[in-house]
Amino acid sequence: MSESEITLDAGHAAVLEPSPYAVQSKKLTMWLFIISDAVTFGAILFGYAYLRIGTPNWSTPFHFSPNIVNGLIMTFVLLSSSLTMLAADAAAKQGRKSSCLQWLGATVVLGIVFATLHLREWFHMFDEGWSLSKNPLGGSVQFGATFFSITGLHLMHVISGIIALIVIAIGYNTEWLDAGHVETTGLYWHFVDLVWMFVFPLLYLMNVAR
Numbered sequence: 001m002s003e004s005e006i007t008l009d010a011g012h013a014a015v016l017e018p019s020p021y022a023v024q025s026k027k028l029t030m031w032l033f034i035i036s037d038a039v040t041f042g043a044i045l046f047g048y049a050y051l052r053i054g055t056p057n058w059s060t061p062f063h064f065s066p067n068i069v070n071g072l073i074m075t076f077v078l079l080s081s082s083l084t085m086l087a088a089d090a091a092a093k094q095g096r097k098s099s100c101l102q103w104l105g106a107t108v109v110l111g112i113v114f115a116t117l118h119l120r121e122w123f124h125m126f127d128e129g130w131s132l133s134k135n136p137l138g139g140s141v142q143f144g145a146t147f148f149s150i151t152g153l154h155l156m157h158v159i160s161g162i163i164a165l166i167v168i169a170i171g172y173n174t175e176w177l178d179a180g181h182v183e184t185t186g187l188y189w190h191f192v193d194l195v196w197m198f199v200f201p202l203l204y205l206m207n208v209a210r
Contacts, residue, residue: 030184034191037157041195044153045202048146052206059139060207061130067121071204074117075196078158081110082193089186092172092179100182104169107189111162118155122148147203154199157192164188 052058062068088103129136130144168185171177 024180024184026180026184027187030187034187037191038195041153041198044150045198048150049202051142051146052202055140055142057139059135059137059143060209061137061143062204062207063209068204068208070117070121071200074114075200077110077114077117078193078196081107081114082190084110085186085189089179089183092182095179097173100179101169101173104165104172104182108162108165108169111158111165115155115158115162118151118158122151143207147207150199150203154192154195157195161185161189161192 084103084106088100088107091097091100091103130148132145132148133141135141135144164185168177168181172179172182
């Protein structure tokens with residue numbers, strides 16, 4: 001008897017349609033996490049925008065080159081990693097383990113490239129005198145405080161995703177984990193990419209020097 005059948009008295013069975021709300025527990029857990037994390041990022045970015053508009057001496061230190069160019073490269077890398085993650089998920093669902101592992105590896109590499117570019121930008125800004133409480137341009141110190149806090153939170157999510165992808169790849173290769181775990185981790189990775197689509201214009205493009 002299938003899972004959609006319920007045994008009745010006299011040995012008869014009634015066929016019931018599967019619940020339209022059925023979802024794997026790990027996927028449901030990930031969606032709940034993403035929703036809560038989206039609320040967190042939404043509140044932080046809204047607060048940043050309010051602070052940005054309401055501060056008259058807000059600094060706009062970025063220039064098209066190298067700051068915006070570097071940001072565009074980072075955006076391209078992160079969007080590319082979403083494509084490789086989609087390919088890994090598709091390969092896992094089709095049972096092509098070798099291909100899935102290759103695409104997961106490519107996603108990890110792109111994530112590392114993004115994190116490296118981000119950290120390099122941070123250290124360059126540190127050398128210029130920027131910090132959470134310092135503004136070398138003499139304007140509001142809130143620029144450095146918000147920029148490093150928000151991008152740092154996003155970077156932490158990227159690094160966490162890289163670690164998770166490595167663990168998933170090892171588990172999937174040893175058959176300890178299945179294609180569902182690859183898909184669930186992909187949801188997290190796509191969410192991190194989506195958040196960057198809000199972080200980049202708000203923290204970079206809105207702070208280009210006039």
